[in-house]
Amino acid sequence: MPFLFKLKRPNNHIAGGGFLVTYSTLPIPLAWEVFGEKNGAATLEDFRALLGPLTSDRRLDSDIGCTVLANPFFLSPERWIKPPGWATNIVRGKMYETSQEEGAVVWAAVAQNFDQGATRTIAAPGIREQEPKYGSAVLVSPRLGQASFRVLITDAYKRRCAITGENTLIALEAAHIIPYSREGTHDVRNGLLLRADFHRLFDVGLVSVTPDLRIKISPRIREAYFNGKAYYRMNDAPLAQIPDRPELRPDPDRLDWHYKNCFQA
Template sequence: MKFYIGVTDDDWFHFLAQHQPDEVNFWRPRDKSDFKVIQEGAPFLFKLHSPNNYIVGGGFFVRHLFLPLSLTWDAFGIKNGAATYDGFRQSIMKFREGEGLNPTIGSTILTEPFFFDRKDWIPIPKNWSKNIVKGKSYSTEESIGANVWDQVQERLGDLDRREGELVINEPGVQYGKMIEIRSRIGQSAFRAMVTDAYKYRCAITKEKTLPVLEAAHIKPYSNSGPNLTKNGLLLRSDMHILFDKGYMTVTDDHRVEVSQRIREEYENGKEYYAYHGKQLQNLPEHNLDQPSADYLQWHQQEIYLG
């Protein structure tokens, strides 16, 4: 198994350790390259800046995205490691001065974060170079990586027993399976991934004004709908409301259906009926991110007021 040790800011770590969120955004203000070092679900560990040369916690890798600063805050809020938007923005803009009001930053989304007490901090590997600025990957197939991961697992076991919350899969043949993260992706990650997959445009109208775009669950989270992109649609806020209330749905072949109930109940809806029978105008490029027929059928049968 391959895992990553990323260098992080002390204030970011201590703030999040205090709040104990269910997911975090490990952001980088100048990041412009894809993060392809580890696979989805692999551990991503936190190492503080020198002289605090210790591994102090970590999480499990969900996705690496490039998001506008405003969306990053709207999606993750204090999970970015800052108490306010102004404080978060200042942390970014001191590196991006003169680059506009809403620059795009790199966001490494992690789920199931864990934070070690000071007494449990792990010394950095012996081959860690002082020249490393961002981070370094290791493998449990090699002795140094195996030693680090063994220490992490030991502390995770202590956290599990102490808090009764953190659940790690049963060990595999050697160093343990990677965590099954698909069912644990949080609401913040869901919003960010759906918005990115739809390239900041409403699936129905192609509206691109970011503040009015919302990530809608096809099968609601309250009905055991997962936080997966294939269970999501990026919709303009009014479309989102109609979709959630059953006045609108999407067929298996991605056509919009608008219920007659809008006209019957409100004597209105001319704008919305104009979309009836039309193909969705915007879909994710990757098939795996496109709306799942299973979730669409559930919405048609359980929510739609046709």
């Protein structure tokens, strides 16, 4: 779904936008860890200062809302779009329906800019997307970055580690089943939410998950580190947490790839 940026007075024009991926709430330190300078500040301290006047109880470690977008784009000033039907007392935003005249006018103006190549996009640092990694063909192919991937995985697993059920959010990380460096994608079905230690073990093949969602612990933990009792108790157990929606659950083919190609059996 398109999400457009409107400038404040005196400009009062649509100057860009993006495509809505999801909306979530995160503790302020985690929002900074995930999005960094995309939060609109140079440092975490600046980010806290920016939020201070907006927080009535001055609790700067409380959760904040995060609107996650893909493919942000910006228009040059001569192509800014005047939003129709925008009352001066609207402060939180406005929803347009493309089936109605106002929405159709706005979307036609946005689409014209894409058709003429007049948009300027900002890519996520360190992320290079290739054509096969794009989603289904739309006006602009949606590309999920690492930050979007992490938020989607976190919410899909209800903020619990897939293996342990741990829900200390700051200790949980989004793991790729097929590594991004090996043609894996930032796709929910290519991910698991894992406690940090299990994420590391999964990445090096000392832990895996079978296509039928059972945990496998490598004997090499004991051989190499002379320990691992806490991990071996989980061997062959089912995952503690999986997404409720089938379309968000880990892809069996990708799990099979990890088990056959990465797991140190």
